[in-house]
Amino acid sequence: MISIKKGILAFASAVVLWACATPAPADPAPRAPEQVSAAPQAGRSASPSGAPAGPAAGLAEYRLDSGDQLRITVFGEPDLSGNFIVDGQGVISMSLIGEVTAKNLTIRELQRLIEVKLKDGFVREPQVSAEVMNYRPYYILGEINKPGEYPYISGLTVMNAIASAGDFTYRADKRRIFIKSTDSPDERELTLTPSTLVKPGDTIRIRERFF
Secondary structure, three states, rough: OOOHHHHHHHHHHHHHHHHHOOOOOOOOOOOOOOOOOOOOOOOOOOOOOOOOOOOOOOOOOOOOOOOOOOEEEEOOOOOHOOEOOOOOOEEEEEEEOOOEOOOOOOOHHHHHHHHHHHHHOOOOOOOOEEEEEEEEOOOEEEEEOOEEEEEOOOOEEEHHHHHOOOEOOOOOOOEEEEEEEEOOOOOEEEEOOOEEEEOOOEEEEEEEEOO
């Protein structure tokens, strides 16, 4: 009996010695914090500057015509800078270079034309900036309470124009309209919707409805 107890004690001692001699497993390497992707969420878009992508600029390639009021700046030449109106012939008159034909030009094309004219013996390295201060007016005629000429604002719709002109008469056709633009000799018939746009110089005609 004593021999059995001695054997058990010896075995237990061996186990303890083995456990003390065996090195503990190393702790696993700490995990790096998860990185959040910087990619934009699906379904969203942004312009290169980070601003939300807006609708196409409808007046980006706007062609100038009579009645447009412009602000033209020639850097370093305050006597050449100022406000100008495109006259009935489609031209503006500037100091030194005289008449400049602006009709049917975009703002960028007008800037380049003025720079070329100034560089021809007047200003060594002209830098010209131009912008439209007020667009030429539009006209609304026909079955409307206050027909006539109205100032144009960017983003104007036909519904806005009708409201400005005192709304339809009781005889008006409220479904179909006619628009004639300055860049076309023909009148277009359109279905009237809340998003139907007006361009500077347009003539809108509201016809009488057929009973």
